[in-house]
Amino acid sequence: MSVTVITIPQMSAAAITMYHQGMGRWEPDARGRLERAAIALYSERGFENTTVAEIAARARLTERTFFRHFADKREVLFWGASALQELLVSAVADAPDSAAPLDAVTTALEAAGAVLEERGEYSRQRQLIIAANADLRERELIKLASLAAALAAALRQRGVPGPAASLTAEAGIAVFKVAFASWAAENNQRSLPQLIRASLQELKAMAARGPATG
Amino acid sequence: MSVTVITIPQMSAAAITMYHQGMGRWEPDARGRLERAAIALYSERGFENTTVAEIAARARLTERTFFRHFADKREVLFWGASALQELLVSAVADAPDSAAPLDAVTTALEAAGAVLEERGEYSRQRQLIIAANADLRERELIKLASLAAALAAALRQRGVPGPAASLTAEAGIAVFKVAFASWAAENNQRSLPQLIRASLQELKAMAARGPATG
DNA sequence: AGGCCTATGTCAGTAACTGTCATCACTATA
DNA sequence: TATAGTGATGACAGTTACTGACATAGGCCT
Known part of the structure; x- marks a missing residue:
């Protein structure tokens, strides 16, 4: 029995604008990228035919990171x-x-x-x-x-x-x-x-x- | 995308009574045994802490048979x-x-x-x-x-x-x-x-x- | 006797999640 | 300016719900 608590990582606005100046360690707005990728894929091929691995790949992230932002595959919506x-x-x-x-x-x-x-x-x-x-x-x-x-x-x-x-x-x-x-x-x-x-x-x-x- | 249709196996009443005379191939009422085992385990240790393997074992059946009788772990209830x-x-x-x-x-x-x-x-x-x-x-x-x-x-x-x-x-x-x-x-x-x-x-x-x- | 039907077993595979530890840009502090 | 965090992510192994394909062997029908 384990309860997973999701804490939403926040990147400061400064970090986001700084990224394009080559400063950030990661591409900004991971959560938003995951959300958009998921909705696009769910629409294109349906919820069941979309794997979390595919969502993560499209957002240029890993599956593990998806589950850090969303408790499960449905919660995106x-x-x-x-x-x-x-x-x-x-x-x-x-x-x-x-x-x-x-x-x-x-x-x-x-x-x-x-x-x-x-x-x-x-x-x-x-x-x-x-x-x-x-x-x-x-x-x-x-x-x-x-x-x-x-x-x-x-x-x-x-x-x-x-x-x-x-x-x-x-x-x-x-x-x-x-x-x-x-x-x-x-x-x-x-x-x-x-x-x-x-x-x-x-x-x-x-x-x-x-x-x-x- | 696959839809699984569950057909409930039925053992005739004759087969049930005959079992105790040593005639049946299997112990009767597999579905009922699974249901009772599941409810008992869900009550004892909670739904999440019960695996389908455990339910099947208690009912003296396999996991695969559980899913032939119930579409998923929740459907028992x-x-x-x-x-x-x-x-x-x-x-x-x-x-x-x-x-x-x-x-x-x-x-x-x-x-x-x-x-x-x-x-x-x-x-x-x-x-x-x-x-x-x-x-x-x-x-x-x-x-x-x-x-x-x-x-x-x-x-x-x-x-x-x-x-x-x-x-x-x-x-x-x-x-x-x-x-x-x-x-x-x-x-x-x-x-x-x-x-x-x-x-x-x-x-x-x-x-x-x-x-x-x- | 032979063949079909049916409930179960066996086994391999997929995919959703979880736990744990490593990495490394950034930040605060000494 | 060195040093010690901090926080978001990656890497990776493990568990478990569920599925598909095929094997097995009693019971039943002809």
């Missing part, structure tokens, strides 16, 4: 999720006190959706890679689950009781999933934040309907 | 999910036409919950193993996602439009997750179906609240 998670959590924390829990979550998701839409090209390419492979879909789900847990925690900070917080967060993620799927499917007819709002309305309508309401 | 999924889907299909989508889903989940509660001891042991390992949690999430997809398809059969069906199914799964977590946490104070009903009520209340209802 997911390490950015933590930044998005922080964005979401602070958006929920900053929502006005008057906002209902579900609305606070949805507003936060709209903001995140806007960010994703800025990186539209990258987002779609990444989504294609993930959709094509079962292992990657697994990883995506656990990232979303972690997002839901973080949102639930943020809601509890706002005074929402435990189970309601979990349920609201999970429902918010469901809203996001459905909206994102529509966005990826249709060709930019509606923006991601718009789709998120629409999906939320649908959730509310669905929950309100039916005989056994209380 | 999840192959039963397909039966549960079929139960869920047919319960949704059989719900009365008058039932609202979300209520049809929840009723189905209550039935599944009752089944899980029968296997209470096994369910809890399995849950402990899964909770202790990230890879297993990933696998569980994708099984739940597949369940959600199957439920959504069943709802569409009932005439529920696409996005609403997805959203209802996802919400149903969220309800189930929260209820199951409570059930595993508290000591049999409330039954699983009861907890599912309570969780559903909470979802409905949450969706109804707030200013931006329409």
Whole structure:
């Protein structure tokens, strides 16, 4: 049983500019080179048909160095999720006190959706890679689950009781999933934040309907 | 790129009883022996600290045979999910036409919950193993996602439009997750179906609240 | 009797990861 | 200015999950 902790090597900006003056020991931005090489290869020939050795070779590095930067072969596509998670959590924390829990979550998701839409090209390419492979879909789900847990925690900070917080967060993620799927499917007819709002309305309508309401 | 299809070897009941009369070529119920060995070892020393070779050895079989019965090391704990999924889907299909989508889903989940509660001891042991390992949690999430997809398809059969069906199914799964977590946490104070009903009520209340209802 | 079927064994191979130690440009300090 | 770190990478061996190909030998059918 061993837990590997990944520390991200950082090369100073000075070192990067100095390299081209012949000063650096290594070509700069190893992590970025690995990431670009991986995404290119995953796109070209698929995730399963790409070996870590090939990624490293294209980035002019060794396999060992790949695993120093990324915990595993999948994580290349997911390490950015933590930044998005922080964005979401602070958006929920900053929502006005008057906002209902579900609305606070949805507003936060709209903001995140806007960010994703800025990186539209990258987002779609990444989504294609993930959709094509079962292992990657697994990883995506656990990232979303972690997002839901973080949102639930943020809601509890706002005074929402435990189970309601979990349920609201999970429902918010469901809203996001459905909206994102529509966005990826249709060709930019509606923006991601718009789709998120629409999906939320649908959730509310669905929950309100039916005989056994209380 | 290769997809391995697992065909489950079946030994006839006759062959099983005949074995103890010295007739069979192999000890019977290889699959069951592998499953029991795996669960025992996962419980004793954890999933990561158990090798497939050890499981096979305890079951008096080879590693290769393990992979003929289970697609991978995790699948031992999840192959039963397909039966549960079929139960869920047919319960949704059989719900009365008058039932609202979300209520049809929840009723189905209550039935599944009752089944899980029968296997209470096994369910809890399995849950402990899964909770202790990230890879297993990933696998569980994708099984739940597949369940959600199957439920959504069943709802569409009932005439529920696409996005609403997805959203209802996802919400149903969220309800189930929260209820199951409570059930595993508290000591049999409330039954699983009861907890599912309570969780559903909470979802409905949450969706109804707030200013931006329409 | 002969031949097919099936569950398992045997064995060799690939590729994802991990641990350990060496290297050597850069940096801080004496 | 010598010297002692520091940090990112390389080199390399080892483990383990998984796959493919072929062998084996009971049971069954004709």
